[in-house]
Amino acid sequence: MATMALAADRSDQRPATIPQASYGPLAVLALAQIGTSSDSAAMNLATASLVGSLGATLDDIQVATALFSLIAGAFMIAGGLVGVTIGLRRGLAAGLSMALVGELIATLSPNIAVFTWGGRVVMALGACLVTPAVLGLVAALYQGRQRAIAFGTIAGAAALSTLSPLALGAVMDQAGFRLTFAIMAACFAIVLCCTRLVPATPPAGRHARFDVAGTAVAALGLGLALLGVSHLSDWGILAPQKMCPFTVFGMAPTLPAIVAGLLLLGLLVPTERRAERRGNPLIPTVFVTSKGVRAGLAAVFVPFFYMGAVGILATPYLQLVTGFTALQTGLLSLLSGIPMFLLATFLPKLAPHLSSRLIIRAGFVALACACGLMALGVQQHGVTLPLFLGMALGGFGVGAVNSQANNAVACSVSREEAEQSGGIQGAARSIGLALGTALAGTCLLLTMAGGFTTLAVEGGVQHDLMAAATDRASTLMADDAFDELTAQWGASEDQAAKLVEAKSAAQSNAMRLTFGALGCVVLLSLLTTRNLVETAVPKSPGKTLGTERAESATRA
Template identity: 25%
Template sequence: MPQPPTADPRTGKVIATLALAGVTAAVMQTLVTPLLADLPDILHTSHSNSAWVVTATLLVAGVCVPVSGRLGDLVGKRRMLLACCLPLIAGSVVCALSSSVVPMIVGRGLQGIGMGMIPLGIALLRDVLPAERLSSSIALVSASMGIGGGIGLPVSAAVAQYASWRLLFWGSAALAVTVAAMIVAFVPEVPPAARGQRFDVPGALGLATGLVCLLLFVSKGADWGWGSATSLALISAAVVVLAGWGWFEWRTTDPLVDLRTTVRPRVLLTNLASVSIGFGMYASMLVIPQLLQFPAATGYGLGQSMLAAGLWLLPGGLMMMVVSPLGGKLTNARGPKVTLASGALVLAAGYAAALLLDGTAPGLMVAVMVVNSGVALAYGAMPALIMSAVPLAETGAANGFNALMRSLGTSVGAAVVGVVLAQMTTTAGGVTLTSEAGFRTGLVMGGGFALLSAAIAAFIPAPHLPLPAVQDPSDPSTETAASTARA
């Protein structure tokens, strides 16, 4: 019986590489935030067309993340990590050279292809790390998305304000090149656990079609009108296609996503909690930056510049870096279920702080620090819960599907909270703005979904076994261990 890996001098470099990969992916997601108001002028297009610069990344990432995870199980996670770096580099270069909207959208779509690095990196940790370092490393790499967003926003704002916006994309290309070089140098090759299985092409096409319809409805429905013919056609197509996809996946051999695994209570409830956490996290990202930047003349806005607002939010990103290792220790001591529930409750406490302390920038900074601490705990626990319930041959696909659930939560959160902020308005100086009641409602909704996630986590059953030790896929006993893990 193969033994779990022991401490290796490269272990720290592997963790650092995968954490930097997560930070890079997060930076690329938030890269255009400081540019949103200026994109129509930069790209010589309309506001509605420039919005596709954000939507393209969301759509492509939603489709590619679960596919990348499954390919990692089939051909090797290290190989797929390197493959994800290529579109990140190419997309960044295309965006840096763009002067119109179409190439910018193409570049942002290429960047979306590379977002599968996060679930791939988390799944790879199970293959290469000793058991005693697994929980804390999963927590750190999982939280790297939030860390990158928290650090990347003020840096992007500063670059956009004081230098050329093109430097943002040249910088992201350099980051991606650095990650690729570190993967080559430090990340070991591990034989793929699902070698010999086929790739489910019909399943990938079906999931892509259904997700594009669903995500387009969620992200653009407010612009097109929720009851418009286009929106109704998209949501109807999403329901029909995803239902057919589920029927096919349940019956096919070597599916893209093993639905028999995903309906097990431990996996199903974790994914449901992921959707709620994603919603809860994004509500703060949508509300608090606007409160910081709204005109002080409104009586509730704080009149901060984009750069100043980013600096007030920066400690929240740093808190994720501090809290992630603590979440790993809590998982080792009490299990990932307790860590997930604790993270959801801390997230809810952050919203309570935002409601009580929203009169000052320092108060909102404290609220964001609490919110991000909860996100760090929750995001570190969810992959540990998933990997303790799926066989080794499915870790990449299962983590990719869980990342998709979080993305759906953030997408739905953006749509729902966006509608609330757009509908609850006030007029000041002839200009229509979101009202204070609208912002408060958005914060209450975020806290409510955080509490819902805590309630869901309370019902997650305990595992039959601890987080499975790393197995050697070439060893005959691996299949026996994987079968046990399925129980």
């Protein structure tokens, strides 16, 4: 099996658990988390500036966004192994350095190609090192209640970054993308300088050699699967759509890519068994066989799946259909961001004795109810109060689950394996976000197009107008904008009214159906919670069940 020796600083000694008062290193880790999360917010806000300054097209920007997500999902697990191979602090510093370079390339980009294939690629690779290192260092440096509080703080930092569009949006509007990404580069430089405050953890001895074969198989498998899923809506599922770049035996390449990716991931099992016999697996067997780990990863996955889906549903509908401005939409992020931050950060500290399993279940139920409220709040020509209540309730649900999920994974394995679990937890985040975005978007577009055709036929729309209108049926659009298109098609006043009515009804129905489907998926996720490790602190002095299991696994 192909392996590659990596240099390791073995002079470092593994530190003991940090005293309760010593949360300084946690501040550095939280800032690193805020930085990587805020970068995505900056990219989402940069569309207009990139179009104006670099002459980018919307397709160019979609490629830049999709490429980042693809790399993050494919290489996050490998980033976890790199961290434990060279030392987690060194891995964090390397990731922050790459993020700094990536932001500088983005700042100085002369064209969109350099911005995408230079800045975004380097930034994505940096994120693949930073996220696993942050989660791994929390597992390495804190134990028991301190670890629960630390993981909650990191989850709160991620939630806090959802509010960054308010500040970054103002900079983007006034000065453009260059100053915005320059500020991000400065932030990463500051955090990089602060990494010396983080105690060093030595490389684990059994990871002295790097699992090249496992990394290649996992990256290629995840990359192909995510590539196929992310293009279901624009390339097509079976029949190729207009934007499909090529075909595979006459069909869209999405399903073949997904199948090929899943087959490669299946090959990863025997590959990792051989690697474990050599003592250097990318994915230790316990990550696959442990019911507690699988349940914990599901708890990590679901909130990000939910956020990806809501992001592709609510924001475009508010802006394109109801006419909300970018600033108004950003202010609405406070509805979910504030409760998300408060629960994720303070729940482990203020309520350490509450059952972690119960909290995660309550969070799942809150997310499902939030989907129901948002479905009720979507109306044919706008939105009503239940949608905003649903957004707030969703923030409570995400915050509750995120306050416990990472600790549930870490407490299911030994300390050394917990350090490496940062990679697979980061992958669960990235994959959840990508799948939520792709599947919700695909569901919305398919139901919207099918619903429009049915409603237009039932409403008596002329056949010649149907052909022109069908091409725009799967695009979210305000009534006035669609009415202008009907005039271009030569529709009479009566036919135009019927087309607008069918379009507005189809897109509101599709939104409600997609929100309903999302709620059902979240409810089904409750089935995964029965095997969660209980990490609550007993009211009597002692250890959590998760800590006892971890120490038992370490002794074994």
